Amino acid sequence: MLRLSISALSFLDLRIGDLILAMKKILLPFFFLLTFTQAGLLAQQTFRLHSHNDYLQKVPFWEAFGAGAASIEVDVMLQEGSLVVAHEKESIQPERTLRSLYLDPIQRAVELGMIDEFGFHLLVDCKTEAYATLEQVIKEVSPYSPLLFSSQNPAGLRLIVSGNRPKPEDYDKYPEWIFFDYQSKNLSPDLPWEKIGMVSLSFRQFSVWNGKGRLVEKDRKGLEDFISLVHSFGKPVRFWGSPDSKTAWRAFQDLGVDFINTDQPKAAQEYLASLNQRVYATDSIYSVYNPSFASDGxxxxxxxxxxxxxxxxxxxxxxxxxxxxxxxxxxxxxxxxxxxxxxxxxxxxxxxxxxxxxxxxxxxxxxxxxxxxxxxxxxxxxxxxxxxxxxxxxxxxxxxxxxxxxxxxxxxxxxxxxxxxxxxxxxxxxxxxxxxxxxxxxxxxxxxxxxxxxxxxxxxxxxxxxxxxxxxxxxxxxxxxxxxxxxxxxxxxxxxxxxxxxxxxxxxxxxxxxxxxxxxxxxxxxxxxxxxxxxxxxxxxxxxxxxxxxxxxxxxxxxxxxxxxxxxxxxxxxxxxxxxxxxxxxxxxxxxxxxxxxxxxxxxxxxxxxxxxxxxxxxxxxx
Structure with a gap:
């Protein structure tokens, strides 16, 4: 446990309110990230996680970041001129905003040296009208421009817009740090691929598998074909509404799913990161001895x-x-x-x-x-x-x-x-x-x-x-x-x-x-x-x-x-x-x-x- 001594408190001359604020901004990130940075963790992983509905985690952003998630999902609604984080109006809490839960913590992580380059993106799921919501996204995110992707900053933070989106023909009207989540089986060369960040579809369009037992061969083949099609355009793929279990995570990794959808980023990371230690495949098979049983029994x-x-x-x-x-x-x-x-x-x-x-x-x-x-x-x-x-x-x-x-x-x-x-x-x-x-x-x-x-x-x-x-x-x-x-x-x-x-x-x-x-x-x-x-x-x-x-x-x-x-x-x-x-x-x-x-x-x-x-x-x- 991290403790502050009385002498340290005196030296810092912090009031109680300042100390609480400092702990929220500084100690909480270290609680999750004391032993590694996200960029270093990602470099060791052969899989990428999508933290689905991340804002519902006990500690939004930090838990997914600590688990090495490569894609972090936040639902936003345009409410009285600002972006609040919520799935529907009934769950709105005014203090939970895109800035407070994501943009400010990301800025703080950069300042603390936890992020040298971005190994993750934000998937911003717009729950209100596309054009107006996206206009507000640009307004609120632009002040963080030093963090954002550009041709001069290729390692910067990218936003992938999902949910309610503009028409594909309008994609190129938006800043270069904004990309889009394409959600259709109809893929063709004439799509604005340079502005498409990923392709996402409901898993239920391919299978009713619940993550127990095994995928049937027909469903597996359909998934493999679609993944190959997406990859032929050089883009990653994600399936939402997918099973969320160890068996499912392993299956999606084996299938080549680029962003494995999960509500359990920490558990998924621990399981998938340890697979190499827990999986064994023999180099050769030896023949066994055939006993005579002459004196057996x-x-x-x-x-x-x-x-x-x-x-x-x-x-x-x-x-x-x-x-x-x-x-x-x-x-x-x-x-x-x-x-x-x-x-x-x-x-x-x-x-x-x-x-x-x-x-x-x-x-x-x-x-x-x-x-x-x-x-x-x-x-x-x-x-x-x-x-x-x-x-x-x-x-x-x-x-x-x-x-x-x-x-x-x-x-x-x-x-x-x-x-x-x-x-x-x-x-x-x-x-x-x-x-x-x-x-x-x-x-x-x-x-x-x-x-x-x-x-x-x-x-x-x-x-x-x-x-x-x-x-x-x-x-x-x-x-x-x-x-x-x-x-x-x-x-x-x-x-x-x-x-x-x-x-x-x-x-x-x-x-x-x-x-x-x-x-x-x-x-x-x-x-x-x-x-x-x-x-x-x-x-x-x-x-x-x-x-x-x-x-x-x-x-x-x-x-x-x-x-x-x-x-x-x-x-x-x-x-x-x-x-x-x-x-x-x-x-x-x-x-x-x-x-x-x-x-x-x-x-x-x-x-x-x-x-x-x-x-x-x-x-x-x-x-």
């Missing part, structure tokens, strides 16, 4: 358990990847699936620490806790429990090894951010294999890791052929890069090496693999991050399904610790591999997450149940 002994965790990966994230990959995924081949409740012991919305601890121990705990209960008691984890039954265990993550999800499977500590204390649990843990980031954190523990039998390797290649009993590969000093920043096939390659490692040990194994950065995409509301990370995760899933088919007795589970972002999919195109995501949040949510199962006893994981029951089922099966 059989009542057979479990020899290997592979648990794949997509951090933050909800049903919408999976759907987005599926549509981006032409409507198919490796994950989509799996038949047995259920839904998991993710709540923590102390909160409706879990974090990764509590969510992963539930998977690792079969008990609920508080957010931020790793491998300990709500009262701090140490909880046995699956690697520890399964070790008693002859299982080796390992973890792979695209995160750091001390990240909350992998750490829940070896550490016992109440605070997930105590990285050094968490790392100290690794040497004496039940894990035989760790692959992930965080080399700098574990550097002080190298001698202890070696003492406890770990071989520290510096590359993935050949890791599975070393014949070692325990191996640690720290893939980066800190965090691993995302797929968008060049991580490549690290996740799948790590898994393949891990399977070779456990194969040489000739013991049953429990392997946890985390795809960590689907969660990052949810937190940052980045569609491309979510989809690229999920597609990478799905390639891993395909390889693990292949392994399960080749190694009967392998149970594969794919799930998530929670959903992140409150993600929805308002629009997409399967043929183009394109999806648009919407975000309700930039944090975790309490939405149920899916679990998929493939291999022996996979039917046991159907239904809706608490996250802790995943561990309970695995412990029972491992007997």
């Amino acid at each position: 059989l009542d057979a002994p479990i020899r290997n358990i592979i648990l794949l965790i997509g951090d933050g990966n909800g049903l919408a994230q999976i759907s987005a990847a599926l549509f981006a990959n032409g409507g198919n995924l490796n994950l989509a081949q799996i038949k047995n699936m259920g839904l998991i409740k993710t709540q923590a012991a102390d909160d409706f919305t879990t974090d990764s620490a509590a969510g992963a601890t539930a998977f690792a121990t079969g008990q609920k705990t508080n957010n931020r806790a790793l491998g300990v209960g709500p009262d701090g008691e140490r909880l046995r984890n699956l690697p520890e429990i399964l070790a008693e039954r002859g299982f080796s265990a390992g973890i792979i993550t695209t995160d750091q090894i001390t990240g909350a999800t992998p750490a829940a499977f070896y550490a016992h500590h109440p605070e997930r951010d105590d990285t050094d204390q968490i790392a100290a649990f690794l040497p004496k843990s039940a894990l035989s294999l760790v692959i992930g980031g965080g080399k700098n954190t574990f550097s002080p523990l190298q001698s202890e890791l070696v003492k406890e039998g770990f071989i520290l390797v510096d590359q993935l290649e050949g890791l599975g052929e070393m014949g070692a009993d325990r191996i640690a590969y720290f893939s980066s000093p800190g965090s691993n890069p995302s797929m968008e920043k060049g991580r490549g096939d690290f996740l799948t390659q790590s898994a393949v090496e891990a399977l070779q490692f456990f194969g040489q040990k000739k013991t049953p194994f429990f392997l946890v693999i985390e795809s960590a950065m689907i969660d990052s995409g949810g937190h940052s509301n980045s569609t491309s991050t979510i989809v690229t990370e999920m597609l990478d995760f799905d390639r891993l899933i395909g390889e693990m399904m292949r392994f399960a088919d080749q190694n009967p007795g392998t149970l594969l589970l794919i799930t998530a610790d929670h959903e992140t972002g409150g993600v929805s999919i308002p629009q997409g195109n399967v043929e183009k591999g394109e999806v648009e995501l919407g975000f309700h949040s930039d944090d975790h949510t309490g939405i149920l997450v899916p679990i998929f199962a493939y291999g022996p006893h996979s039917g046991l994981f159907r239904g809706i149940y608490e996250n802790i029951h995943v561990a309970h089922k695995l412990i029972e099966l491992a007997k």
Whole structure:
């Protein structure tokens, strides 16, 4: 909030009345425009907005200007020799004039340096007789001539006259800063195009679409043809009376509408300006693995358990990847699936620490806790429990090894951010294999890791052929890069090496693999991050399904610790591999997450149940 100190008031020697006037003229514009100028905003936009009936906004002009509107509409009526802003006589308020609501604020914005050149025009909709009203427009606007468009000032303010207008043959009789809004489907070369600022028509002349669902092809074609016709004369087009929704704004942008009509300029600007971040189109579509289902669902002994965790990966994230990959995924081949409740012991919305601890121990705990209960008691984890039954265990993550999800499977500590204390649990843990980031954190523990039998390797290649009993590969000093920043096939390659490692040990194994950065995409509301990370995760899933088919007795589970972002999919195109995501949040949510199962006893994981029951089922099966 902007505050004026007592000393500042004394220095300015403002009376209360002067202060109020100053705040109206100076502070109000800054409230909307503190972080950007309109010209700078327009330079970043690939769309242009028309603020329809702008004078009805709570703060006329400033709100549209702050939203970067390129066209601002003001209805005027000639009343007792002056122009009042109103749609009809019943709504006239004498103090609301063209000058007070628009011309004076524009002049002030120029004086304050908010406008270097005009990236917008005023669309003046005359509600009273054309010639007399326009004569008064010229009289009232002319004193602002330094601001106005001319051949000497091509970046100046233009007025486009709409509503009641003179005859087209009279257009060239008016000042060069006045243009006209042409409203007819009949377009021909002999019109006075040099004085036509835009072509506007009622949307209802083309369609009855209400902005929900999609335009029918016939209506779309009619709109496209008319837009092309207007553009052939080098003029922009606008449709009034059009739907005013996110779906409609996107449709009009895709159609090439030059000025998108809206009563919600701020909301429209925020939605359209963020489309690039929320729309993803894949470069290529990969083929999925066709599983044999030979041992799927059989009542057979479990020899290997592979648990794949997509951090933050909800049903919408999976759907987005599926549509981006032409409507198919490796994950989509799996038949047995259920839904998991993710709540923590102390909160409706879990974090990764509590969510992963539930998977690792079969008990609920508080957010931020790793491998300990709500009262701090140490909880046995699956690697520890399964070790008693002859299982080796390992973890792979695209995160750091001390990240909350992998750490829940070896550490016992109440605070997930105590990285050094968490790392100290690794040497004496039940894990035989760790692959992930965080080399700098574990550097002080190298001698202890070696003492406890770990071989520290510096590359993935050949890791599975070393014949070692325990191996640690720290893939980066800190965090691993995302797929968008060049991580490549690290996740799948790590898994393949891990399977070779456990194969040489000739013991049953429990392997946890985390795809960590689907969660990052949810937190940052980045569609491309979510989809690229999920597609990478799905390639891993395909390889693990292949392994399960080749190694009967392998149970594969794919799930998530929670959903992140409150993600929805308002629009997409399967043929183009394109999806648009919407975000309700930039944090975790309490939405149920899916679990998929493939291999022996996979039917046991159907239904809706608490996250802790995943561990309970695995412990029972491992007997």
